[in-house]
Amino acid sequence: MQKSRLYYSMMNSSISTIVFFLKLVMQFVVRTYFIRVLGVAYLGINGLFSNVLSLLSLAELGVGTSIVYSMYKPIANNDQSEIQALMVLYKKAYHYIGFAVAIIGLALIPFLHFFSDDLSSKEGFVWYYLLFLGNSVLSYFFTYKRSLLIANQRSYLVNINDFIFLLISNIFQIYLLLHYGSFTLYLLVQLVFTLLGNFSISYKVDKDYKFLKKAESKKLGKDKIKEIKKNVVGNMSSKIGGVIVMGTDSILISSFVGLAAVGYYSNYTMIINNVQNLCKQVTNSITASIGNYIVTADKKQSLELFKRHLFVNYTMIYFATLILVSVLNPFIVWWIGEKYILPSLTVTLIIINLVVQMFRNTNFVFIDSFGLYWIQRWKSVIEATINLVVSLILLAIFNLGINGVLLGTIASSFGYVMWIEAYYIFKYGLKEKLTVYIIQIIKYILLLCISIAVVFYSQTFFEFNGFAGLILKTLIACCIGLFIYIITFCKSNEFLYVKNLLIRIIKR
Template sequence: MEKRSSRLHNSIINIGTTGIVYVFTMAMAMLVRSFLNRVLGQTYVGLNGVLTSVITSFSIADLGVDSVFVFLMYKPLAQRDSQEITNLMALFKRVYVIIGTIFLTVGIVAIPFLEYLIGKQAMGIPHIRLIYFLFLLNTGLSYFFAAFRIILNADQKFYVIARITFLVTMAINVLQIIFLLILKSFIMYALLLVISTVLINVIVGIVANQRYRLSERRLNRRAGKVKLNFKNKDTFGILIRNTIGGLSNKLGGIVVYGSDNILLANFETLKVVGMYSNYILITQGISSLLSKVISSITASVGNLGAEDDKERNYSVYIKLTFIINLLTFLVLVPLLICFSVFIKLWVGKQNVLPTLPVILISINCILQLIRFPALTFIDAFGLQWKQKWKSVVEALVNIVVSLFLLWFFKLGLVGVLLGTLCSNLLVVNWYEPYVVLKEVGQKRYKEYISQVTPFILLFIIGILFSNYILESGWLGFSVIKTVFLVIVVEVIQLLLVVILFRKNSSMVYLIRVLQTYLNKKRSN
C-alpha cells in the first residue's frame, strides 16, 4: 500500500508541475512566434518549421533508446543498487556520445543536399547554411548530456527537469524577443536556441550528479574503455532488442509527422508551410503537454510492472485510457471551434486556413492524443520489440498516400493531412492497444472495445457538430460568440459524460482519487 501511495504521490507532483510549467512555456513560445511573424514575416516562420522537421528526421540516430534506458533503470533504482546505477549511467553516456557524433555527422554530410530537403525558396534566404547548422547544433549537443535525464525520469523526478527547462526557456524567450526587435536577426534567434539547450542540459547534469552522488570523473572513466559488468546478464539483450523496436517506432513517427513540412516545402510555398506550422504549433502544444504529463507517470507504470500483477496491469490501462479519452473529448469541440478565431487574433486573418484542413489537422491531433495510454505501457513494459514492424508499415502508408494525393490530385496540404490520417486509422490506432492487451492486458479485447466505443461515437458527433458550425459561418471571427459557444458546449459535454459514465468503474476511480487528493490538501 505504501508503494502505491508513493507512486500516486509522485505521479500527482509530476503531472501538476509538468502541466503548469508547460502551459506557461507554450504561451511564451507562441508569443515568440508572434514576434517572429511580425518582425521577419511568414517566410521565416515557414523556414523554422521546415528546418525543425529536417533536423527531426536526422534525429533517427537516437534509435528511440531513451525509453529503453529508462526501462533498464527501474529495478536498480528500486533496489538502490548504486553499483548497477553507475554502470548503467556509464553505458548510457557511452551510447549517447556515439549517437550525438552520428547525428552531427549525418547533418553535416547533408548540407550539399540541403536544397532537396528544404526547397528552392528556402535556399534563397541569406545565410541559410549557417542557420541550418545552428538548428543542427541545437539538437546535436543535447545528446551529449542526455544520460542525466534518464535517471531523473526513471526515478519519477521528471518535475525537476520541467522546472529547470521552464526557468531557462523563459529567460531565453525574452532575449529572443528583444533581439528580434532590435537586430531583426533570425541567426541570433537560432543562436539563442543553442544557448538554451546547453544551459538546460548542463544544469540538469549538475542536479543529477548531486542528487544521486554520481562522480563525473568515474562516469567518464567507465564510459570510456572500461568493461561494464551488469548483474542482469540480459541487459545488453534487452537493449539491442528494444532498440531495434525503438528504431522502427522512431522511423514511423519521423515519416508521419516530420515529413509533412518537407513535402509541403517541395510541393507548395514556404508561406503555406508557415500557415500550417502555426496550427501545428497549437496541436503539438496540446499533444506535448499531454505527452509530458503522461511521461511523468511512465515510471510509475514501470514500477507497477515489476509487481507482475496482470489483473492490475489491465485495470490501470483501462483507467488511463478512460482518462485520456475523457480529456480528449473535452478538448475536441473547443479546439475545432476556436482554431480559426485564435489564429486570426494571434498572427492575423491572412494566416487562417480553410475549414477542411482545420478539421483534418484537429482529427489527426485527436488520434495522436488517444495513443498515449498504449504508448505509455509500451515504454514502461519494454514492448518496443513487440511492435517493430508497425511503424515501418505506418511510414509506408503515410508516404505513399501523401505522395499519391500530392502528385496526381494536386491536393497540397489536404493531401498531406489525408496521408497522416490514413496511417493513423489503418495502422497505428488499433495496433498499439492490441500489443498492450496481448502482452500485459490478459487479451481482453472485447472488454476493451466496449470501453472505448462510446468515446468513438462521441468523437464522431463532436466532429460533425463542429463542421456544421464552421460551415454555417455563424461564428465568423467573433470572440464573444466563440467563447459563449465553447462554454455551452463544455457544459453539455460534461453532462453527457456524467449521464453516460456515471456507473463506469474508471469514472468512479477518477472521482475517488481527486477527492482523496483534495482532502489531503485541505488537511495540510
C-alpha cells in the same frame, strides 16, 4: 522510502504541470513577435529545419528510455559502481550519436534545396541550417547526465533548469527580434542557452553524484549489455514510425506546396501539440502503477483497467475536440490575423488526426506495461511506408497540398497502426477478443460526431467576436458537451470511476 517516493511524485507532477503552462504562454508570445518581425517564410524555414533535425534524431531513439529503465534497479540498491558503469557506457553511446548526427546533418547540406524551391531565394539558409544542426548536436553530449536525475525521480530539477534557461533565451530573442529583426541572432541565442542549460545540468549531476568521477568503473556483464541492446532495439522499432510520420510532414509540405504553407501549418501544429501534451499530463498521472498492477492482476481486472484508461483518455479527447472545433480558426484570427487561417477542410483534418493520435495514448501505455515492443517491431516500418506512399500519391498526382499530407498520416494511423496496436494488446496482453475494443471505439466516435454536430449547430444562433467571443464559444461547447456526456455515461462503471477519481484529486 515511501514518503520519499510520494514527495518526488508530488514535486515532479506539480512542477511539470506549472512549467508546461508557463512554457505554453511563452511559446505564444515568442511566436507572435517572430511572425510580426520575420514573417511566415522564416516561420516556414524554422518548421522545416526542425522537422529535418527530428528525423536525424532517429539515431537516438530507444537509447534515452533504455538509460532510465536500466538505472532503476542499481539506484534502488544504491549500487554506485553499476550506475557509474552505465553512465560511462551511455556517455560513449551519446557521443557516437552526436558525431553521427553531425556527419549526416552536414552531408545533407548539398541536398537542402530539394526540400523546397523557396529555400534558394532565402539568403543564408545554409547558415540557418548549421545553427539548427549545432543546437541539436551539442545537446547529445550532455543528455546522458539528465537521465540520471530522471531515473532518480528528480526530473523536476531538469524541468526547472530547462525553464529558467528557456525563459532567459526567449527574453533575449524577443529583444533582438524587435531591435535587429535578425533570424541569425534569434538562432544563436537559442544555441547559446541550450549549451548553458546543458552545462548547468551537468554541473548539478557532477555535484550531487561525486562517485561518477571515480578513476575506474566496473565493466558491465554480457547479459546486462545484451538486455540494454534488446531494450534499445525494441524501443527504437516502436517509435521510428511515429518520428518518420510526424517528422516528414513539413518536409513534404515545403517540397510540394512551399515554405509559407509550412509556416501557416506550424501555427496549428503548435496549438495541437500542446493540447495533446496537456491531455497526456492528465492520463499519464493515473498510469504510473499500471505496469506493477498488471503483473498481479487477473484477466478480468486487466481488461477493466484498460477500459478505465481508455475512458479517461476519451474524456480528454471529447472535450478537447469540442473546444477545438469551436475556436481553433477564430483563435488564429484573434491571435495573429485572418490571413493566417487555413481552409475549413484542412482544419477538420488536423483535428481528426489529433483525435486518432490521442486515442493511441492508451495503446502506448499498455504496450509499455505488457512489454510488447519486440512483438510489434515491424509495425513502424509498415506505418511509415503507408504514410509516405499515400501522402506522395495525394501530393504528386492529385495535388491536394497540406490535405494530402494529413490524409496520408490519417491513413497510416487510423487505417492501420491504431488497430494493430490494439490487436497486440488484446492478443498477447489482455488475451481477449479485439471486438471488445472495436465496439467501444465505434461508440465513442459516434458520440463525438453527434456532440460536434449539436455544438456546431447551437453556435450558429449567436454572434461571436474577439476574445470574449472565444470564451463564450468555449463555454457553450463545454456546457452542451458536458450535458450529452453525463446523459450518455452517468450509469457506466467507467464514469463512476472518473467521478470518484476527481473527488479524490479535489480532496487532496
